[in-house]
Amino acid sequence: MKPKSKTLAYLGPEGTHTEQACIAYNSSAIRIPFPSIRDAVNSIVTGEAEECMAPIENSLAGSVNETLDVLIFHKNIKIKYELIIPINHYLITKAQVAFNDIKYIYSHPQAIAQCKTFISENLPNAKITATMSTALAVKQMLDTSKNESAAIGTKRSSILNNAVTIGENIQDNKSNSTRFAILSNKDSKSTGDDKTSICFELKSDRPGILYESLGEFASRDINLSKIESRPTGESLGRYMFLIDLLGHRDEPKVQLALSALKKSSSMFRLFGSYPRFKINEDKT
Template sequence: MKVGILGPRGTYSEIAARNHFGEKVDISPYPLITDVSEAVEKREVQFGVVPVESLREGSIGETLDALAWKDVKVNAEIVLKITHHLLGTEETEFDEIKQVLSHPQAIAQCREFLRRNLPDAELISVTSTAKAAKQISKDGKHYLAAIGSRGLADLYNLKIIEENIQGGKEDETRFFSLAKKDNEPTGEDKTSIVFYTKEDRPGILSEILQEFAKRDINLTKIESRPSKEALGDYLFFIDFEGHRKEPSVRKALEKIKSKVATLKIIGSYPKIY
Protein backbone atom coordinates (compact mmCIF):
# COMPACT_ATOMS: atom_id res chain seq x y z
CA MET A 1 0.00 0.00 0.00
CA LYS A 2 1.34 3.41 -1.02
CA VAL A 3 0.23 6.52 0.89
CA GLY A 4 0.98 10.09 -0.12
CA ILE A 5 1.59 12.70 2.58
CA LEU A 6 2.50 16.36 2.89
CA GLY A 7 6.28 16.04 3.06
CA PRO A 8 9.16 15.82 3.50
CA ARG A 9 9.47 12.93 5.93
CA GLY A 10 8.65 13.55 9.56
CA THR A 11 5.57 15.77 9.19
CA TYR A 12 2.47 15.37 11.33
CA SER A 13 0.81 14.04 8.17
CA GLU A 14 3.25 11.12 8.21
CA ILE A 15 2.55 10.48 11.90
CA ALA A 16 -1.21 10.52 11.16
CA ALA A 17 -0.74 8.18 8.19
CA ARG A 18 1.28 5.66 10.19
CA ASN A 19 -1.19 5.80 13.08
CA HIS A 20 -4.01 5.02 10.66
CA PHE A 21 -2.42 2.59 8.19
CA GLY A 22 0.37 1.08 10.32
CA GLU A 23 4.09 1.64 10.69
CA LYS A 24 5.03 -0.49 7.67
CA VAL A 25 3.02 1.49 5.12
CA ASP A 26 4.97 2.78 2.07
CA ILE A 27 5.10 6.58 2.45
CA SER A 28 5.48 8.95 -0.52
CA PRO A 29 6.10 12.60 0.50
CA TYR A 30 4.82 15.49 -1.67
CA PRO A 31 5.67 19.18 -1.26
CA LEU A 32 2.09 20.50 -1.32
CA ILE A 33 -1.37 19.35 -0.20
CA THR A 34 -2.52 19.89 -3.80
CA ASP A 35 0.21 17.50 -4.97
CA VAL A 36 -1.03 14.81 -2.57
CA SER A 37 -4.58 15.10 -3.88
CA GLU A 38 -3.36 14.98 -7.49
CA ALA A 39 -1.30 11.86 -6.73
CA VAL A 40 -4.47 10.16 -5.47
CA GLU A 41 -6.43 11.47 -8.48
CA LYS A 42 -3.85 10.01 -10.89
CA ARG A 43 -3.58 6.76 -8.88
CA GLU A 44 0.12 7.26 -8.15
CA VAL A 45 -0.82 6.33 -4.57
CA GLN A 46 -3.83 4.47 -3.16
CA PHE A 47 -4.39 6.98 -0.36
CA GLY A 48 -3.33 10.47 0.61
CA VAL A 49 -3.28 11.92 4.13
CA VAL A 50 -3.69 15.68 4.45
CA PRO A 51 -4.54 18.04 7.34
CA VAL A 52 -7.99 19.64 7.08
CA GLU A 53 -8.41 21.62 10.32
CA SER A 54 -6.80 22.33 13.66
CA LEU A 55 -8.47 22.83 17.00
CA ARG A 56 -7.10 26.34 17.45
CA GLU A 57 -6.67 27.70 13.94
CA GLY A 58 -9.56 26.16 12.01
CA SER A 59 -9.67 24.89 8.46
CA ILE A 60 -6.82 24.69 5.97
CA GLY A 61 -7.79 26.44 2.75
CA GLU A 62 -5.59 24.42 0.41
CA THR A 63 -7.22 21.18 1.58
CA LEU A 64 -10.74 22.58 1.12
CA ASP A 65 -9.83 23.68 -2.40
CA ALA A 66 -8.51 20.20 -3.21
CA LEU A 67 -11.69 18.59 -1.86
CA ALA A 68 -13.81 20.91 -3.98
CA TRP A 69 -11.98 20.66 -7.28
CA LYS A 70 -10.03 17.40 -7.41
CA ASP A 71 -11.52 14.01 -8.31
CA VAL A 72 -10.89 12.46 -4.89
CA LYS A 73 -13.04 11.24 -2.00
CA VAL A 74 -12.64 11.21 1.76
CA ASN A 75 -12.68 7.65 3.09
CA ALA A 76 -11.54 8.26 6.69
CA GLU A 77 -10.84 10.99 9.22
CA ILE A 78 -7.89 10.88 11.59
CA VAL A 79 -7.45 13.05 14.69
CA LEU A 80 -3.94 13.57 16.01
CA LYS A 81 -2.84 15.33 19.20
CA ILE A 82 -0.27 17.94 18.26
CA THR A 83 2.65 18.95 20.46
CA HIS A 84 4.97 21.61 19.08
CA HIS A 85 8.58 22.13 20.13
CA LEU A 86 11.15 24.78 19.29
CA LEU A 87 14.02 23.04 17.51
CA GLY A 88 17.57 24.11 16.70
CA THR A 89 21.07 22.85 16.03
CA GLU A 90 23.46 22.03 18.85
CA GLU A 91 24.95 25.54 18.48
CA THR A 92 21.59 27.33 18.71
CA GLU A 93 21.05 29.42 21.82
CA PHE A 94 17.60 30.72 22.71
CA ASP A 95 18.61 34.37 23.09
CA GLU A 96 20.36 34.36 19.70
CA ILE A 97 17.37 33.19 17.63
CA LYS A 98 16.57 35.68 14.86
CA GLN A 99 14.40 33.57 12.53
CA VAL A 100 11.78 30.89 13.23
CA LEU A 101 10.65 28.64 10.38
CA SER A 102 7.56 26.42 10.19
CA HIS A 103 4.24 25.75 8.48
CA PRO A 104 1.86 28.74 8.83
CA GLN A 105 -0.55 26.71 10.98
CA ALA A 106 2.22 25.71 13.39
CA ILE A 107 3.41 29.31 13.66
CA ALA A 108 -0.15 30.44 14.36
CA GLN A 109 -0.64 27.74 16.99
CA CYS A 110 2.49 28.99 18.79
CA ARG A 111 1.95 32.73 18.34
CA GLU A 112 1.56 33.48 22.05
CA PHE A 113 4.85 31.81 22.95
CA LEU A 114 6.61 33.57 20.08
CA ARG A 115 5.08 36.94 20.96
CA ARG A 116 6.16 36.70 24.60
CA ASN A 117 9.56 35.09 24.20
CA LEU A 118 10.84 35.92 20.70
CA PRO A 119 9.11 39.20 19.81
CA ASP A 120 11.89 40.35 17.48
CA ALA A 121 12.36 37.08 15.62
CA GLU A 122 11.35 36.95 11.97
CA LEU A 123 8.63 34.31 11.40
CA ILE A 124 9.13 32.51 8.10
CA SER A 125 6.40 30.29 6.60
CA VAL A 126 7.40 27.16 4.70
CA THR A 127 5.28 24.34 3.27
CA SER A 128 5.67 21.94 6.21
CA THR A 129 7.16 21.58 9.69
CA ALA A 130 9.49 18.92 8.32
CA LYS A 131 10.81 21.23 5.60
CA ALA A 132 11.59 23.81 8.31
CA ALA A 133 13.50 21.27 10.39
CA LYS A 134 15.34 19.94 7.35
CA GLN A 135 16.33 23.44 6.27
CA ILE A 136 17.82 24.55 9.60
CA SER A 137 19.61 21.22 9.94
CA LYS A 138 21.13 21.70 6.49
CA ASP A 139 22.00 25.40 6.97
CA GLY A 140 23.43 24.87 10.45
CA LYS A 141 23.10 28.56 11.34
CA HIS A 142 22.98 29.22 15.08
CA TYR A 143 20.32 31.94 14.81
CA LEU A 144 17.73 29.69 13.05
CA ALA A 145 15.01 27.69 14.80
CA ALA A 146 12.07 25.59 13.65
CA ILE A 147 8.73 24.58 15.13
CA GLY A 148 7.85 20.91 14.87
CA SER A 149 7.46 17.52 16.49
CA ARG A 150 9.86 15.61 18.71
CA GLY A 151 10.29 13.11 15.88
CA LEU A 152 11.76 15.82 13.66
CA ALA A 153 14.48 16.45 16.23
CA ASP A 154 15.51 12.80 15.99
CA LEU A 155 15.14 12.65 12.20
CA TYR A 156 17.23 15.76 11.49
CA ASN A 157 19.64 15.58 14.43
CA LEU A 158 18.31 18.70 16.14
CA LYS A 159 17.94 19.60 19.80
CA ILE A 160 14.73 20.64 21.53
CA ILE A 161 15.23 24.17 22.80
CA GLU A 162 11.76 24.57 24.34
CA GLU A 163 9.01 21.97 24.74
CA ASN A 164 5.24 22.32 24.35
CA ILE A 165 5.16 25.82 22.93
CA GLN A 166 1.68 25.58 21.38
CA GLY A 167 -1.09 27.72 22.86
CA GLY A 168 -2.86 25.89 25.69
CA LYS A 169 -1.83 22.52 27.02
CA GLU A 170 -2.46 20.62 23.79
CA ASP A 171 -3.79 20.98 20.28
CA GLU A 172 -5.45 18.56 17.89
CA THR A 173 -5.45 18.41 14.12
CA ARG A 174 -7.98 16.59 11.99
CA PHE A 175 -6.69 14.83 8.89
CA PHE A 176 -8.54 13.31 5.95
CA SER A 177 -7.55 10.12 4.19
CA LEU A 178 -8.16 10.67 0.47
CA ALA A 179 -8.90 7.91 -2.01
CA LYS A 180 -10.74 7.35 -5.29
CA LYS A 181 -13.71 5.89 -3.37
CA ASP A 182 -15.19 6.65 0.02
CA ASN A 183 -16.24 4.14 2.69
CA GLU A 184 -19.19 1.79 2.94
CA PRO A 185 -21.72 2.34 5.78
CA THR A 186 -20.67 1.30 9.28
CA GLY A 187 -23.68 2.56 11.22
CA GLU A 188 -21.65 5.40 12.76
CA ASP A 189 -20.69 7.63 9.86
CA LYS A 190 -20.22 11.22 8.74
CA THR A 191 -20.56 12.74 5.29
CA SER A 192 -18.86 15.81 3.84
CA ILE A 193 -20.28 17.81 0.94
CA VAL A 194 -19.52 21.05 -0.90
CA PHE A 195 -22.01 23.05 -2.94
CA TYR A 196 -22.29 26.26 -4.91
CA THR A 197 -25.58 28.14 -4.93
CA LYS A 198 -24.77 30.58 -7.77
CA GLU A 199 -28.25 32.13 -7.28
CA ASP A 200 -27.66 34.79 -4.62
CA ARG A 201 -31.07 35.42 -3.07
CA PRO A 202 -32.38 35.83 0.49
CA GLY A 203 -33.04 32.55 2.28
CA ILE A 204 -31.29 30.17 -0.12
CA LEU A 205 -28.85 28.89 2.52
CA SER A 206 -31.67 28.57 5.07
CA GLU A 207 -33.67 26.48 2.59
CA ILE A 208 -30.75 24.11 2.15
CA LEU A 209 -30.14 23.74 5.87
CA GLN A 210 -33.84 23.02 6.42
CA GLU A 211 -33.51 19.87 4.31
CA PHE A 212 -31.24 18.52 7.05
CA ALA A 213 -33.30 19.84 9.97
CA LYS A 214 -36.60 18.35 8.81
CA ARG A 215 -34.94 14.91 8.64
CA ASP A 216 -33.18 15.23 12.02
CA ILE A 217 -29.75 15.09 10.39
CA ASN A 218 -27.17 16.65 12.71
CA LEU A 219 -24.73 19.11 11.14
CA THR A 220 -21.25 18.99 12.68
CA LYS A 221 -19.62 21.73 10.61
CA ILE A 222 -20.53 24.43 8.11
CA GLU A 223 -18.25 27.02 6.54
CA SER A 224 -17.76 29.03 3.39
CA ARG A 225 -14.76 29.34 1.10
CA PRO A 226 -14.23 31.81 -1.76
CA SER A 227 -15.12 30.24 -5.11
CA LYS A 228 -12.28 32.21 -6.76
CA GLU A 229 -14.71 33.19 -9.51
CA ALA A 230 -15.64 36.62 -8.14
CA LEU A 231 -15.46 38.61 -4.91
CA GLY A 232 -18.34 37.72 -2.59
CA ASP A 233 -18.86 34.40 -4.39
CA TYR A 234 -18.60 31.37 -2.08
CA LEU A 235 -18.58 27.59 -1.89
CA PHE A 236 -20.21 26.05 1.18
CA PHE A 237 -18.76 23.03 2.97
CA ILE A 238 -20.93 20.97 5.33
CA ASP A 239 -20.13 17.92 7.49
CA PHE A 240 -23.06 16.00 8.95
CA GLU A 241 -23.83 12.74 10.70
CA GLY A 242 -25.01 9.84 8.56
CA HIS A 243 -23.93 8.02 5.39
CA ARG A 244 -24.82 9.10 1.87
CA LYS A 245 -26.52 5.72 1.30
CA GLU A 246 -28.94 6.12 4.22
CA PRO A 247 -32.48 6.88 2.96
CA SER A 248 -32.89 10.14 4.90
CA VAL A 249 -29.47 11.42 3.82
CA ARG A 250 -30.03 10.39 0.21
CA LYS A 251 -33.37 12.23 0.15
CA ALA A 252 -31.87 15.37 1.69
CA LEU A 253 -29.07 15.39 -0.89
CA GLU A 254 -31.55 14.95 -3.73
CA LYS A 255 -33.52 17.98 -2.52
CA ILE A 256 -30.38 20.05 -2.08
CA LYS A 257 -29.13 19.15 -5.54
CA SER A 258 -32.30 20.63 -7.04
CA LYS A 259 -31.64 23.96 -5.26
CA VAL A 260 -27.96 24.51 -6.07
CA ALA A 261 -25.80 24.96 -9.15
CA THR A 262 -23.33 22.24 -8.18
CA LEU A 263 -23.15 19.65 -5.41
CA LYS A 264 -20.22 17.36 -4.71
CA ILE A 265 -20.35 14.56 -2.15
CA ILE A 266 -16.81 14.69 -0.83
CA GLY A 267 -17.26 11.36 0.94
CA SER A 268 -18.85 9.27 3.67
CA TYR A 269 -16.55 7.78 6.29
CA PRO A 270 -16.57 6.34 9.84
CA LYS A 271 -17.21 8.91 12.57
CA ILE A 272 -14.51 9.06 15.21
CA TYR A 273 -15.56 12.15 17.17
Protein backbone atom coordinates in the same frame (compact mmCIF):
# COMPACT_ATOMS: atom_id res chain seq x y z
CA MET B 1 -10.93 -3.86 11.09
CA LYS B 2 -10.87 -1.64 8.02
CA PRO B 3 -8.85 -2.57 4.89
CA LYS B 4 -5.32 -1.21 4.82
CA SER B 5 -3.61 0.39 1.85
CA LYS B 6 -0.17 -0.73 0.75
CA THR B 7 0.92 2.71 -0.45
CA LEU B 8 0.10 5.91 1.41
CA ALA B 9 1.01 9.38 0.11
CA TYR B 10 1.59 12.29 2.48
CA LEU B 11 3.06 15.76 2.82
CA GLY B 12 6.76 15.16 3.39
CA PRO B 13 9.54 14.95 4.13
CA GLU B 14 9.88 12.49 7.00
CA GLY B 15 9.05 13.99 10.36
CA THR B 16 5.88 15.93 9.55
CA HIS B 17 2.73 15.68 11.62
CA THR B 18 1.13 14.12 8.53
CA GLU B 19 3.70 11.34 8.60
CA GLN B 20 2.86 10.79 12.27
CA ALA B 21 -0.79 10.46 11.25
CA CYS B 22 0.23 7.92 8.57
CA ILE B 23 2.00 5.82 11.19
CA ALA B 24 -1.00 6.00 13.53
CA TYR B 25 -3.36 5.00 10.71
CA ASN B 26 -1.31 2.22 9.13
CA SER B 27 2.23 1.69 10.33
CA SER B 28 2.85 -1.12 7.81
CA ALA B 29 1.99 0.92 4.69
CA ILE B 30 4.69 2.09 2.30
CA ARG B 31 4.78 5.84 2.95
CA ILE B 32 5.51 8.05 -0.05
CA PRO B 33 6.41 11.69 0.76
CA PHE B 34 5.51 14.58 -1.56
CA PRO B 35 6.48 18.27 -1.47
CA SER B 36 2.87 19.51 -1.33
CA ILE B 37 -0.60 18.30 -0.42
CA ARG B 38 -1.69 18.77 -4.03
CA ASP B 39 1.13 16.54 -5.31
CA ALA B 40 0.31 13.92 -2.68
CA VAL B 41 -3.35 13.83 -3.71
CA ASN B 42 -2.44 13.75 -7.41
CA SER B 43 -0.54 10.52 -6.75
CA ILE B 44 -3.92 8.81 -6.29
CA VAL B 45 -4.98 10.03 -9.73
CA THR B 46 -1.76 8.78 -11.34
CA GLY B 47 -1.92 5.47 -9.49
CA GLU B 48 1.35 6.01 -7.64
CA ALA B 49 -0.42 5.68 -4.29
CA GLU B 50 -3.64 3.97 -3.19
CA GLU B 51 -4.49 6.47 -0.46
CA CYS B 52 -3.38 9.88 0.72
CA MET B 53 -3.19 11.31 4.24
CA ALA B 54 -4.08 15.02 4.23
CA PRO B 55 -4.70 17.48 7.08
CA ILE B 56 -8.15 18.99 6.77
CA GLU B 57 -8.83 20.92 9.99
CA ASN B 58 -6.94 22.08 13.07
CA SER B 59 -8.61 22.82 16.39
CA LEU B 60 -6.78 26.17 16.63
CA ALA B 61 -6.00 27.38 13.11
CA GLY B 62 -9.14 26.08 11.40
CA SER B 63 -9.47 24.52 7.96
CA VAL B 64 -6.50 23.61 5.78
CA ASN B 65 -7.39 25.40 2.57
CA GLU B 66 -5.01 23.47 0.31
CA THR B 67 -6.75 20.20 1.17
CA LEU B 68 -10.21 21.74 0.71
CA ASP B 69 -9.17 23.13 -2.68
CA VAL B 70 -8.12 19.66 -3.81
CA LEU B 71 -11.42 18.15 -2.70
CA ILE B 72 -13.43 20.91 -4.38
CA PHE B 73 -11.71 20.68 -7.74
CA HIS B 74 -10.92 16.94 -7.86
CA LYS B 75 -14.35 15.41 -8.39
CA ASN B 76 -13.12 11.81 -8.19
CA ILE B 77 -11.18 12.12 -4.92
CA LYS B 78 -13.17 11.02 -1.87
CA ILE B 79 -12.74 10.99 1.90
CA LYS B 80 -12.49 7.33 2.95
CA TYR B 81 -11.69 7.70 6.66
CA GLU B 82 -10.90 10.43 9.16
CA LEU B 83 -8.30 10.47 11.89
CA ILE B 84 -7.71 12.93 14.73
CA ILE B 85 -4.31 13.15 16.42
CA PRO B 86 -2.88 15.51 19.05
CA ILE B 87 -0.46 18.11 17.69
CA ASN B 88 2.55 19.04 19.80
CA HIS B 89 5.08 21.56 18.53
CA TYR B 90 8.75 21.78 19.49
CA LEU B 91 11.27 24.60 19.13
CA ILE B 92 14.29 23.08 17.43
CA THR B 93 17.81 24.48 16.92
CA LYS B 94 21.29 23.40 15.83
CA ALA B 95 22.69 23.76 19.33
CA GLN B 96 21.59 24.88 22.75
CA VAL B 97 20.70 28.59 22.56
CA ALA B 98 18.73 31.08 24.65
CA PHE B 99 15.33 32.23 23.38
CA ASN B 100 16.42 35.87 23.23
CA ASP B 101 19.30 34.97 20.92
CA ILE B 102 16.98 33.53 18.26
CA LYS B 103 16.52 35.92 15.33
CA TYR B 104 14.99 33.63 12.70
CA ILE B 105 12.13 31.10 12.83
CA TYR B 106 11.25 28.57 10.14
CA SER B 107 7.98 26.64 10.00
CA HIS B 108 4.75 25.87 8.19
CA PRO B 109 2.11 28.66 8.38
CA GLN B 110 -0.27 26.39 10.33
CA ALA B 111 2.38 25.68 12.95
CA ILE B 112 3.21 29.39 13.21
CA ALA B 113 -0.47 30.19 13.73
CA GLN B 114 -0.78 27.50 16.42
CA CYS B 115 2.21 28.91 18.34
CA LYS B 116 1.61 32.64 17.92
CA THR B 117 1.30 33.36 21.66
CA PHE B 118 4.54 31.55 22.45
CA ILE B 119 6.30 33.40 19.62
CA SER B 120 5.01 36.83 20.66
CA GLU B 121 5.98 36.29 24.31
CA ASN B 122 9.35 34.58 23.83
CA LEU B 123 10.57 35.45 20.32
CA PRO B 124 8.90 38.79 19.54
CA ASN B 125 11.67 40.11 17.28
CA ALA B 126 12.41 36.96 15.33
CA LYS B 127 11.88 37.03 11.56
CA ILE B 128 9.50 34.29 10.42
CA THR B 129 10.06 32.30 7.22
CA ALA B 130 7.21 30.11 5.97
CA THR B 131 8.02 26.62 4.70
CA MET B 132 6.05 23.90 2.92
CA SER B 133 6.12 21.63 6.00
CA THR B 134 7.39 21.56 9.57
CA ALA B 135 9.90 18.84 8.68
CA LEU B 136 11.26 20.92 5.81
CA ALA B 137 11.52 23.84 8.24
CA VAL B 138 13.95 21.84 10.38
CA LYS B 139 16.05 20.95 7.34
CA GLN B 140 16.14 24.56 6.12
CA MET B 141 17.08 25.79 9.57
CA LEU B 142 19.95 23.31 9.79
CA ASP B 143 21.15 24.30 6.31
CA THR B 144 21.59 27.94 7.31
CA SER B 145 24.88 29.28 8.61
CA LYS B 146 23.07 31.14 11.38
CA ASN B 147 23.21 29.60 14.87
CA GLU B 148 20.51 32.05 15.95
CA SER B 149 17.93 30.24 13.81
CA ALA B 150 15.18 27.94 15.06
CA ALA B 151 12.43 25.80 13.57
CA ILE B 152 9.04 24.77 14.86
CA GLY B 153 8.52 21.10 14.15
CA THR B 154 7.87 17.64 15.54
CA LYS B 155 9.94 15.74 18.04
CA ARG B 156 10.45 13.08 15.36
CA SER B 157 11.92 15.62 12.92
CA SER B 158 14.35 16.77 15.61
CA ILE B 159 15.48 13.20 16.24
CA LEU B 160 15.74 12.35 12.52
CA ASN B 161 18.01 15.36 11.95
CA ASN B 162 20.08 15.07 15.14
CA ALA B 163 18.95 18.54 16.16
CA VAL B 164 18.43 20.08 19.60
CA THR B 165 15.02 20.67 21.19
CA ILE B 166 14.96 23.80 23.36
CA GLY B 167 11.18 24.13 23.76
CA GLU B 168 8.51 21.44 24.15
CA ASN B 169 4.74 21.62 23.59
CA ILE B 170 4.92 25.29 22.62
CA GLN B 171 1.48 25.33 20.95
CA ASP B 172 -0.93 27.87 22.44
CA ASN B 173 -3.50 25.24 23.37
CA LYS B 174 -2.25 22.04 24.95
CA SER B 175 -5.29 20.19 23.62
CA ASN B 176 -4.31 21.19 20.07
CA SER B 177 -5.33 18.52 17.55
CA THR B 178 -5.64 18.06 13.81
CA ARG B 179 -8.25 16.17 11.87
CA PHE B 180 -6.80 14.27 8.93
CA ALA B 181 -8.66 12.87 5.93
CA ILE B 182 -7.61 9.62 4.32
CA LEU B 183 -8.34 10.22 0.64
CA SER B 184 -8.93 7.61 -2.03
CA ASN B 185 -10.79 6.96 -5.30
CA LYS B 186 -13.85 5.90 -3.31
CA ASP B 187 -15.35 6.50 0.11
CA SER B 188 -16.55 3.92 2.66
CA LYS B 189 -19.64 1.80 3.03
CA SER B 190 -22.15 2.57 5.76
CA THR B 191 -21.20 1.48 9.28
CA GLY B 192 -24.18 2.94 11.12
CA ASP B 193 -22.04 5.68 12.68
CA ASP B 194 -20.85 7.81 9.79
CA LYS B 195 -20.17 11.31 8.65
CA THR B 196 -20.69 12.86 5.19
CA SER B 197 -18.88 15.92 3.87
CA ILE B 198 -20.24 18.12 1.07
CA CYS B 199 -19.63 21.45 -0.63
CA PHE B 200 -22.17 23.55 -2.54
CA GLU B 201 -22.82 26.97 -4.02
CA LEU B 202 -26.41 28.25 -4.15
CA LYS B 203 -27.99 29.29 -7.44
CA SER B 204 -29.50 32.51 -6.12
CA ASP B 205 -28.64 35.11 -3.51
CA ARG B 206 -31.80 36.15 -1.72
CA PRO B 207 -32.92 36.52 1.89
CA GLY B 208 -33.52 33.16 3.54
CA ILE B 209 -32.01 30.94 0.83
CA LEU B 210 -29.30 29.50 3.08
CA TYR B 211 -31.81 29.04 5.92
CA GLU B 212 -34.12 27.13 3.56
CA SER B 213 -31.24 24.97 2.29
CA LEU B 214 -30.09 24.02 5.77
CA GLY B 215 -33.71 23.32 6.65
CA GLU B 216 -33.56 20.28 4.36
CA PHE B 217 -31.37 18.68 7.02
CA ALA B 218 -33.19 19.99 10.09
CA SER B 219 -36.56 18.81 8.82
CA ARG B 220 -35.16 15.28 8.50
CA ASP B 221 -33.45 15.29 11.91
CA ILE B 222 -29.95 15.29 10.37
CA ASN B 223 -27.36 16.90 12.60
CA LEU B 224 -24.72 19.19 11.07
CA SER B 225 -21.34 19.00 12.84
CA LYS B 226 -19.63 21.70 10.76
CA ILE B 227 -20.72 24.63 8.59
CA GLU B 228 -18.15 26.83 6.88
CA SER B 229 -18.27 29.42 4.11
CA ARG B 230 -15.42 30.39 1.83
CA PRO B 231 -15.11 32.64 -1.25
CA THR B 232 -15.64 30.99 -4.62
CA GLY B 233 -12.77 33.01 -6.08
CA GLU B 234 -14.97 34.18 -8.95
CA SER B 235 -16.09 37.56 -7.62
CA LEU B 236 -16.32 39.45 -4.34
CA GLY B 237 -19.33 38.43 -2.27
CA ARG B 238 -19.82 34.97 -3.82
CA TYR B 239 -19.42 32.08 -1.41
CA MET B 240 -19.54 28.32 -1.31
CA PHE B 241 -20.49 26.37 1.79
CA LEU B 242 -18.83 23.31 3.28
CA ILE B 243 -20.83 21.04 5.56
CA ASP B 244 -20.16 17.92 7.60
CA LEU B 245 -23.32 16.04 8.51
CA LEU B 246 -23.90 13.00 10.66
CA GLY B 247 -25.11 10.12 8.52
CA HIS B 248 -24.18 8.21 5.37
CA ARG B 249 -25.01 9.16 1.78
CA ASP B 250 -26.83 5.82 1.37
CA GLU B 251 -29.30 6.52 4.18
CA PRO B 252 -32.73 7.39 2.70
CA LYS B 253 -33.18 10.61 4.69
CA VAL B 254 -29.67 11.79 3.77
CA GLN B 255 -30.35 11.00 0.11
CA LEU B 256 -33.54 13.06 0.19
CA ALA B 257 -31.83 16.02 1.85
CA LEU B 258 -28.92 15.98 -0.60
CA SER B 259 -31.25 15.64 -3.56
CA ALA B 260 -33.22 18.69 -2.43
CA LEU B 261 -30.03 20.67 -1.86
CA LYS B 262 -28.73 19.85 -5.32
CA LYS B 263 -31.83 21.43 -6.89
CA SER B 264 -31.04 24.81 -5.32
CA SER B 265 -27.30 24.61 -5.99
CA SER B 266 -25.28 25.74 -8.97
CA MET B 267 -22.36 23.61 -7.78
CA PHE B 268 -22.45 20.53 -5.57
CA ARG B 269 -19.64 18.21 -4.47
CA LEU B 270 -19.95 15.08 -2.37
CA PHE B 271 -16.59 14.67 -0.67
CA GLY B 272 -17.58 11.29 0.67
CA SER B 273 -19.14 9.31 3.53
CA TYR B 274 -16.87 7.67 6.07
CA PRO B 275 -16.84 6.26 9.61
CA ARG B 276 -16.81 8.85 12.39
CA PHE B 277 -13.54 8.88 14.28
CA LYS B 278 -13.77 7.89 17.92
CA ILE B 279 -11.11 9.22 20.28
CA ASN B 280 -10.73 5.87 22.03
CA GLU B 281 -10.73 3.86 18.82
CA ASP B 282 -7.53 2.05 17.88
CA LYS B 283 -6.62 3.27 14.40
CA THR B 284 -3.30 1.51 14.15
